[in-house]
Amino acid sequence: MKRRRIQNLVHTMIPQFLKHKIGACGARHWKRQLFYIMLYAALFLGIVGFLSQIIFLSSKFRILSKYNNIDDNLDALNVTDKTKQTPPKTFLSYKHNFSFPLEIDIAYLVNEKIQYNISIPHEPINPHPFKYMNLPEACNFKLNKSYWTENDTILVLVKSTARHYSLRAALRSIWRSVQDPGIKKVFLLGYDGINQTQIDEESQTYGDIIQEDFVDAYRNNTHKTIMGYNWAIQFCDQVKFMFFMDDDYYLKMSDLASYLRKIPEENRHNIYIGSLSKAGEPYRDKSTRWYVSTEEYPFDRYPPYIGGGAYVVSYDVAHRFQLAFPFVKYIPIDDAYLGIVARKLMIVPHRDMKFQSYYRGAIAKECSHDASQLIKQYCPLARFGFNMYIHQNKKRAKNTTLLRSLILIICILIAACCCIALPVILHLYCDGFFKEAYPQTDR
Known part of the structure; x- marks a missing residue:
């Protein structure tokens, strides 16, 4: 009789103990679902951002190829077709x-x-x-x-x-x-x-x-x-x-x-x-x-x-x-x-x-x-040459700006990948933590 009372007391205290120990990390089901929703939303936004950056980069490369096709030779002032x-x-x-x-x-x-x-x-x-x-x-x-x-x-x-x-x-x-x-x-x-x-x-x-x-x-x-x-x-x-x-x-x-x-x-x-x-x-x-x-x-x-x-x-x-x-x-x-x-x-x-x-x-x-x-x-020929020189410098400035933009975009992509990878790592870690520490919660 005494043994049965002890067993009932243990079965009553264990859920309360688990509830107290798990706390905000996973005891409440709705918080765990909210965590998954936010994770998948971040993953979706990261993928969309990554694809948009690829499209942006491709357009920039087309612009770069267009500028590179312009003749830079200031000695020949007549532009050939x-x-x-x-x-x-x-x-x-x-x-x-x-x-x-x-x-x-x-x-x-x-x-x-x-x-x-x-x-x-x-x-x-x-x-x-x-x-x-x-x-x-x-x-x-x-x-x-x-x-x-x-x-x-x-x-x-x-x-x-x-x-x-x-x-x-x-x-x-x-x-x-x-x-x-x-x-x-x-x-x-x-x-x-x-x-x-x-x-x-x-x-x-x-x-x-x-x-x-x-x-x-x-x-x-x-x-x-x-x-x-x-x-x-x-x-x-x-x-x-x-x-x-x-x-x-x-x-x-x-x-x-x-x-x-x-x-x-x-x-x-x-x-x-x-x-x-x-x-x-x-x-x-x-x-x-x-x-x-x-x-x-x-x-x-x-x-x-x-x-x-x-x-x-x-x-x-x-x-x-x-x-x-x-x-x-x-x-x-x-x-x-x-x-x-x-x-x-x-x-x-x-x-x-x-x-x-x-x-x-x-x-x-x-x-x-x-x-x-x-x-x-x-001297209109010298003035034309000066205008060509200014145009070339502007073009170089645009190319330099484009290069800086490309570097910035690469840095953003790396940061975006980190932002995507970090929640995934946390998700895997939390799942492993739950399964290892509290196997009863998955039943």
């Missing part, structure tokens, strides 16, 4: 296997020629068989009564088209006020039969025309550039700096002289500076004047080069260029060609914002094909 270009081809990789004829150590051979007058033992593959038609007097810097020395002399070579009389006249007018005995200015022209009589008269009047008998055409600009280097080395070997420019540029001559003459004496060598293109791509569209075939240049990129509109070379660099030209295969894009020659000679081009046309403080700016605008220093 991508739909008119020839189908994509497989080109050789400049990065992995660049080699350009002649495949010789031209840097070593040129140095041997300069130091020891040892002839280069190879047949030229880029001869320059043209003859002078107009020739100015050789350089004769009259520096006796001036403050400047031969280390301060500057030769300005203007690549001009034969029919651009008005642009040459405008440049002469702009520079008339600069009376500097350490500066000589010449214009580089090819042959133009229609305008040749007027060119001959211009040469006799001003004595600043260098002209050879190759046809004056855009795709002969490399011949024109080589002509300028040949003349400078032969007839102006005492000059320290050479400045090449196009005839549609506005040049602040006094600023150029002041800028170059402030370069320390020990740094006045190995100079090849201007607007740098680090990874320019050849134009493969035959409808553009910049077209270069795969036979002419088979690689996907050019070596780093300085834009041909305005740049400076020191005499030692010009001399090495001039000796190397006959042994480097010709391509019609003169600034890219100089980049190829520079790479073979191990000459490193450097960017200088003073010759970046869109830079507000530039010494030389791409101005206009209208002589009246050139004289007035109204």
